Amino acid sequence: MSLRATARITADADGGLPLLVSDGPLALRRTRAAGPYARVTVVGAMSAPLGGDRLAIETEVRDGARLLVDSAAATLALPGRSADPAAYDVRIAVGDGAVLRWLPEQLVSAAGSHLRMRTAVDLAPTARLVLREEQVLGRHGEPPGTLVTRLTVRRAGRPLFDQELAFGPEAPGGWDGGAVLGGHRATGQLLVVDPAFADKPVEARLYGENAVVSPLAGPAALATAVAPDALALRRLLDEALSELAPF
Amino acid sequence: MTLSALLVLADGRFPAGGHAHSGGAEAAVRAGRIKDAADLESFCRGRLHTTGLTSAALAAGAAHGLDPYELDAAADARTPSAALRAAARRLGRQLMRAARATWPSPELDALAAAFPRGAHQPVVLGTAARAAGLGPEEAAHCVAYETVGGPATAAVRLLSLDPYRATAVLARLAPEMDHVAGRAAAAARQGDVDALPAASAPLLDLTAEQHAAWPVRLFAS
Secondary structure (H helix, E strand, O other), X not given: OOOEEEEEEEEOOOOOOOXXXXXXXXXXXXXXXXXXXXXXXXXXXXXOOEOOOEEEEEXXXXXXXXXXXXXXXOEXXXXXXXXXXXXXXXXXXXXXXXXXXXXXXXXXXXXXOEEEEEEEEEEOOOOEEEEEEEEEEOOXXXXXXXXXXXXXXXXXXXXXXXXXXXXXXXXXXXXXXXXXXXXXXXXXXXXXXXXXXXXXXOOOEEEOOOEEEEEOOOOEEEEEEEEOOHHXXXXXXXXHHHHHOOO | OOXXXXXHHHOOOOOOOHHHOOOOHHHHHHOOOOOOHHHHHHHHHHHHHHHXXXXXXXXXXXXXXXXXXXXXXXXXXXXXXXXXXXXXHHHHHHHHHHHXXXXXXXXXXXXXXXXXXXXXXXXXXXXXXXXXXXOHHHHHHHHHHHHHHHHHHHHHHHHOOOHHHHHHHHHHHHHHHHHHHHHHHHHHHHOOHHHOOOEOOHHHHHHHHHHHOOOOOOOOO
16 A cells, blocks of 8 residues: 655744644654754654655745754665555745755665655745755665656746756666766765855865765855765765855 | 758767867776776766756757757756856857858857857757757757767777777667657657756766866866
């Protein structure tokens, strides 16, 4: 039996969370604030999504609000009884003067699973965003499932960033070759959007052989990293995080 | 539509400056990720299904008559590497010069005037294809072919790879090029720029920035 669930978060400028709605495997908890940030932790998503499931999280960060969203554990995509892919949709809106730090744990694609994840972010002109995505292909020593992720960010109604990644047995060929992953089993992106970058653009920067920060064609920068495993990947992205997003 | 116009546009001898770019192959050779024809094939296949599909759809969109300014913004959003955005605009500027001389058209003139430093190359290519009387399918085929042709030619020079084997790689990829071109053209015909493919390749983005920082290199990208 496949499952449908939509969790909802709304954050206000006064630190309140007027909407915090868990649904099915997506349990949301208000956790201890981190500095000026109201904090929500996604717990219990461990065993989902299974094949055929349709999960969604809708988040609204209202004007002037500061919200940190993290998760208690990695999200593990597993095969289900249904042969259909699982779908996981994240929809985010961040208002003027608001800040969202979206820092979940890794997405792990287990053997035989098929997950399509879609993240759509709408930013007001003066909104700030820190968003991390990490794709880990297979649990330890197992081949990956099929994972397709698309991250679309619009700022003031204009496209700022749009990226689709596809890995695994049902992805188009060449994903494991020298142009895409080159045998790495973990990859991740850290996106930072800050209107202040308009006056002080981020410069391209290399972090060793496996990570790079590049300015986007707007007030934003993206760290891209590949690594043999989740731990090494996180180390690279954390380094970029501390330099790009001191807020 | 004349098929021969497609051959003129897709020909490596068309003076648009593409021969100076390796499509990421130079960085991949240095990193040891392309050592032989088999590596070249998997590199080209990965590039074709990622940045190749995305670029082919942008070109098909321009050939179909979608708004070139929106397409250029979509190309920016789909190109997180600053080095690759710069290369795409440089190539777009060079292609524009050749295309305006070859197929004079008010649409090319308008695009050149709007982007004096160069529009993204696939957008220029699609507009040039349109000026040449070609449609989205032909524009997408042209991009799919150059997506794999560039690295293959570069690998022959960088590795002294047997040119027969490199050409055989291209021939083996032909059905997949057709498939990618078909998907790209179908997406363009939907008419929604935001919904165009955005397939991308982490290593191409990563190594493009590394490559741009090399003091000495054979290829521009």
